[in-house]
Amino acid sequence: MKRWAIYARYSDEEKQNAKSIDDQVHECRAEIARKGGGDVVLTFADAGKSGFHTAQRPQYLAMVRALKERGFDALMAEDTDRLARSLKEMASLHDIAEYAGVELWTIVDGRLTMMHAAWKGISGQDFLRNLAVKTRRGLIGVVKRGGIPGGRCYGYDVAGTAKRTVNEGEATIVRRIFHEYSAGKSPRKIVADLNREGVPGPRGGLWRVSTLIGNPKRLNGTLNNPIYRGRLTFNRQSFRKDPETGRRIARENPADLWIYEEHPDLAIVDVDLWDEVQRRRANNLRGLRKLGEFRRPQSLLSGLIRCRVCGGPMTKAGAYYRCAERLNSGACSNGNGLAVERVEKITIEAVRAALQDPILIARFQKVFREEVERQLAVRRAGAGEIRKKLAELDRKIANLTRSLETGLDSQAVRERLHDLEYDRHQLAAELPNAEPKAQEKVRRMIPETHSLAAAMSANQNLAVVLAGKDTEALKLREDFRSTIAEIRSGPVDGRMTLEVDGKVRGLLQAAGDPEHVRHCWLRE
Structure with missing residues (x-):
């Protein structure tokens, strides 16, 4: 008896009018019965998933895995657009099913052929493209008629379809932000005051x-x-969907395609205040671009230092590392800085x-030696296997040589003999490295503990080397950073502390007096 699987799906856009998963499965079962019956052994369903890209549909992927493993003999779906809405995905599914010997069926089209898959894939892809065009056209029409598409914006309430009204409580905050910025207050200070007062974002x-400065080019940010x-x-x-991942990627449209509509009833700040704020924003941006002409090298410890108070990262600000949460929102009480140098x-x-x-050095030497011995043991085991293969190749070469000597000469025999001799040469070259003498030579290369200690203590200029700009210095910086798990800093008993957690077998022990290291970070 034929084993059937059922696949059902609907997308977010179809929630209001599409048949439910249960309805699709019910109709698929009825169609299977009309086709002669069989056992429905597997059912797969993706709810609220787009048909454009299969990578974001877990049940579809599970179905394909089962198909490849011949977990069923035939697959039934309501229509091909339940399976895929692109030519690429539909053709791929058909190829996989054909290779596995699994039949593809839909209620609408019956058994799917390659022609069905190609035509339906093209139709589904064209449908999505036309839908996107019509949706954008409809949104533009809403704008032209005075509506506002999109979600809620701070300072406004949604009132009916594509309508907004001013939320006076939030509008007061918006006016405050504009007035304070116009008066010279920095965005950092503005958000710190708002957060301290408990004003929700x-x-x-x-x-x-x-939240305030956003992206000027995209006109977002308060x-x-x-x-x-x-x-x-x-x-x-x-928005475009990445054909590899199925993710929606935003792309800025040319400015001449932007649509502007005046809504004076929605104005929260007057035009004069708006213009003054934009002048200050433009001046600040010009200053930032001028500073940005000189690329600053990444700090040696960027991304490794955490604030002990809030747990957030500490970022480089001028000559100090400071709590990023404190800088961005003022929500952290750690206002102390760590001098970078x-x-x-x-x-x-x-x-x-x-x-x-x-x-630590002795432990490294022990682990290193154990790893070398493990690798050598693998090579010893491989040596016996190599000798067996060499003996087999020698036997085949001898047989072909006797064939040539008895007159069974042909181009094919000579080519085969040449291939065997080449294989033997390549295999024989691997044998010396697996021999006992070679292994003893490798053992003598393992550094002794006193040699490692001498080499490490000799590097007294580590700071100078790390500050270099050449390729070797950059590689060393990455190696250095890899030894550090995390650095924590913050006030303890009124004094700044610095704790370094290393990946080299636990907490790194600081040079000199640990108490001096822990408590030397007083504000300079």
């Missing part, structure tokens, strides 16, 4: 600097969004001291 959480002066800007960007010096000395620890 646009998403209900903390305010952040990025200080850049023209809706606050009563102008709606639509069609700034479009001193923290790097102490960390380098900590790593160097740890690498000179005789216990």
